[in-house]
Amino acid sequence: MINTNQLTKKYGxxxxIRNINLELNQGDLFGLLGPSGAGKTTTMRIIATLLNPTSGEAHVCGHSILTKPKEIRQLVGFMPDFFGVYDDMKVIEYLEFFAAAYRIRGPERRRRCNEMLEVVDLDCQRDAYTNTLSRGQTQRLGLTRVLLHDPQVLLLDEPLSDLDPREHIEMRNLLRRLGSMGKTIIVSSHILPELADICNKVGVxxxxxxVVNADVSEWM
Ligand SMILES: Nc1ncnc2c1ncn2[C@@H]1O[C@H](COP(=O)(O)OP(=O)(O)OP(=O)(O)O)[C@@H](O)[C@H]1O
Ligand SMILES: [Mg+2]
Incomplete structure (x- = not known):
């Protein structure tokens, strides 16, 4: 589903990142752990085709990041660590705006937005203004946004950071649920314990x- 071969990015x-080799199958929930500046975001942005590698290669669902970026963008949902919401928009308007960008048309657009709000358990906030949401709700809105086009692959950059304990539990449950829906997920974090019991594979x-790339069951 996702594989990288000697993936490398140099700045000067x-x-x-240097010679990253990954192999993830459908349904894998892969925790990418590392301290600040380790290369987590760089790795995800390259797989999402938002950044070119200096050398090496990666494939997503059989498509090369070098030659088939358009195909890959249809298959991938990338949630950055920080993203803007538009203050004067309601949750449902915000989602319909992105659904339109994904060319989801007609009544299907609203149906899809409502369905995904239910998946992330944010349907009670559908008419709230986006700037009134808590950090956890905002993170879930960001996740809803990248689920709209039903991607097979999710790249989630630190979705658990800065959440209060209750929001943390809800987000972890949500990641588990998305994994059980068969999506292939890479989720990054600074902190091992918050990922170890939801992921089946982990990389450091x-x-x-x-420096580590293992099944959680073997490693722990
Ligand atoms: N545009 C850039 N120009 C120069 N150096 C960069 C650029 N983007 C990233 N880097 C460097 O590449 C390295 C990896 O950065 P990256 O953002 O991938 O780390 P990270 O693991 O996501 O860190 P964090 O946990 O702080 O988000 C860092 O040393 C960073 O300073
Ligand atoms: Mg980062």
Missing amino acids: DMYA ISEGEL
Whole structure:
């Protein structure tokens, strides 16, 4: 579903990531762990085709990031660590705006937005203004947005950061639920314990290199 081969990104002489090799299958929930500056966001942005590698290659659902970025964008939902919401928009308007960008048309558009709001348990906020949501609700809205086009692959950059304990539990449950829907998910974090019991595979990235890449059952 996702594989990378010697994936490398350099800025000048500095390696942001170096020779990253990953192989993830459908339904894998892969935790990408590492301290600040380790290369988590760089890895995800390259797989999402938002950034070109310096060398190496990656494939998503059989498509090369180098030659088939359009096909890959249809298949991938990338949630950045921070994203803007438009203050004067309601939740449902915000989602319909993005659904339109994904070319979801007619009554299907609203149906799809409502369905995804239920999946993330945010339907009670559908008419709330986006700037009135809590951090956890905003994170779930960001997740709803990247689910609209029903991607097979989710790349979620630190979705658990800065959440209060209750929101943290809700987001972890949601990640589990998305994994059980058969999606292939990469989720990044600084903190091992928050991922270890929801992921089936885990990688540790340090100074751009993947120093651990294992099944959680073998590693723990
Ligand atoms: N546009 C850029 N120009 C120069 N260096 C960059 C650029 N983007 C990232 N880097 C460097 O690449 C390295 C990896 O950065 P990256 O953002 O991937 O780390 P990260 O693991 O996501 O960190 P964090 O946990 O803080 O989000 C860092 O040393 C960073 O300073
Ligand atoms: Mg990052």
